Amino acid sequence: MKTPHPDPTEAEIAELCEEIRRGWSPAEHRKRMAWAITDPVVVAEVEVDEPGE
Numbered sequence: 001m002k003t004p005h006p007d008p009t010e011a012e013i014a015e016l017c018e019e020i021r022r023g024w025s026p027a028e029h030r031k032r033m034a035w036a037i038t039d040p041v042v043v044a045e046v047e048v049d050e051p052g053e
Contacts, residue, residue, distance in 0.1 A: 008016070024032065 021029070
């Protein structure tokens with residue numbers, strides 16, 4: 001698996017996610033999809049420090 005650089009593009013993130021998913025067994029895929037459906041994730045506000053601050 002290729003490690004992305006510090007500022008990956010959306011396409012690079014999607015490619016990495018797909019590479020990870022390809023390694024899942026069918027049982028692992030079912031387990032993760034069931035978790036994603038039943039346990040929604042809520043993202044709070046995220047602050048990013050600008051370089052040099």
